[in-house]
Amino acid sequence: MNNDWLKKGFVDETIPEDLDLVEEIKTLKKEKNALLMAHYYQKNEIQDIADFVGDSLALAWEASKTNADIILLSGVLFMGETAKILSPDKKVLVPDLNAGCSLADSCPADAFGEFIRQHPGHLVVTYVNTTADVKALSDIVVTSTNAVKIINSIPKDRKIIFGPDKNLGNYLQSISGREMVIWDGACHVHERFSVEKIVDLKKQNSDALIIAHPECKKPVLTISDFIGSTASLLKFTQESNANKFIVATEWGILHQMQKASPDKTFIAAPPSDSTCGCNDCEFMRLNSLQKIYLTLKYEFPEVEVQESVRRKAIKPIERMFELSEGLIKK
Ligand code: 13P
Numbered sequence: 001m002n003n004d005w006l007k008k009g010f011v012d013e014t015i016p017e018d019l020d021l022v023e024e025i026k027t028l029k030k031e032k033n034a035l036l037m038a039h040y041y042q043k044n045e046i047q048d049i050a051d052f053v054g055d056s057l058a059l060a061w062e063a064s065k066t067n068a069d070i071i072l073l074s075g076v077l078f079m080g081e082t083a084k085i086l087s088p089d090k091k092v093l094v095p096d097l098n099a100g101c102s103l104a105d106s107c108p109a110d111a112f113g114e115f116i117r118q119h120p121g122h123l124v125v126t127y128v129n130t131t132a133d134v135k136a137l138s139d140i141v142v143t144s145t146n147a148v149k150i151i152n153s154i155p156k157d158r159k160i161i162f163g164p165d166k167n168l169g170n171y172l173q174s175i176s177g178r179e180m181v182i183w184d185g186a187c188h189v190h191e192r193f194s195v196e197k198i199v200d201l202k203k204q205n206s207d208a209l210i211i212a213h214p215e216c217k218k219p220v221l222t223i224s225d226f227i228g229s230t231a232s233l234l235k236f237t238q239e240s241n242a243n244k245f246i247v248a249t250e251w252g253i254l255h256q257m258q259k260a261s262p263d264k265t266f267i268a269a270p271p272s273d274s275t276c277g278c279n280d281c282e283f284m285r286l287n288s289l290q291k292i293y294l295t296l297k298y299e300f301p302e303v304e305v306q307e308s309v310r311r312k313a314i315k316p317i318e319r320m321f322e323l324s325e326g327l328i329k330k
Helices: 004-008 021-031 044-049 056-065 077-086 109-118 147-153 166-176 195-204 218-222 230-239 251-260 289-298 307-322
Strands: 034-039 052-054 070-074 091-093 122-127 140-142 159-163 180-182 209-212 244-248 265-268
Touching: 021 034, 021 044, 021 289, 034 044, 034 056, 044 251, 044 289, 052 056, 056 070, 056 077, 056 307, 070 077, 070 289, 077 091, 077 307, 109 159, 122 147, 140 147, 140 307, 147 166, 159 166, 166 180, 166 218, 195 218, 195 244, 209 230, 230 251, 244 251, 251 265
Parallel strands: 034 052, 034 070, 070 091, 122 140, 122 159, 159 180, 209 244, 244 265
Antiparallel strands: none
């Protein structure tokens, strides 16, 4: 092995075919007192071996209170950064530093800083899908689980900037009746759902409910029976009397839905530009059991957040926790 993996952002080493990756990962986790956390959009086999599977809010909360020495966050980079901001004394690892997020990329900190300067006197509320630098410019961070509650808690006379997701921002405006100045960003995965294909699926499955993540475009949200974060969608499918669901978010979540309700039917809502029925986030899917094994073995790649940025970025996240009463398991 040469040192090219340092540049690649993940350890690139041939693994013997007969190695039992699941057992190796379990052993390394134990030896190193490492906590493996996975977002609901991870591959099924990663979710199955993770110590904790959750949405962005739950992952951040768990990262803030773990006793582990190492946090290995299988998700996308901003999730690893959030864990590092909250737990600076832990070693935070991600399986592949290239696992970015189109929303975070759509909001560079210098341009967002200028946007804030153009709207003086506004409270800066940002979705957690941002870089640490953007969090450092924010007053309150939200996730899709707590965004409605937090926006509703802000005094009516406070002007609000919301970024970076315009679809979530527009949804929050419609639910709360608040006018907000919204950054023009979007998640490429949620933007590409096809309303026509979802309507066709509904015609073929008239007993199915359409459920969607609020990052979807308005036409998809308009035809949906329920809108919520990944954790809320999962809970809804468990509690609903319906037996069939058309699910408009990254299709990794279907794994937990099917596990929680084995007798119910889950249909992944399709994107417009594909013949397959699935809509997956190629960044989330950069992670694999192989990379998780090598990441634990070499303790690389590690997430770093500059201390001056971290000290600013933690404040809006802690504010979010304070405003999330009832939504996190304390
Ligand atoms: P939640 O984890 O809050 O549901 O959001 C997932 C996400 O990052 C969508 O892009």
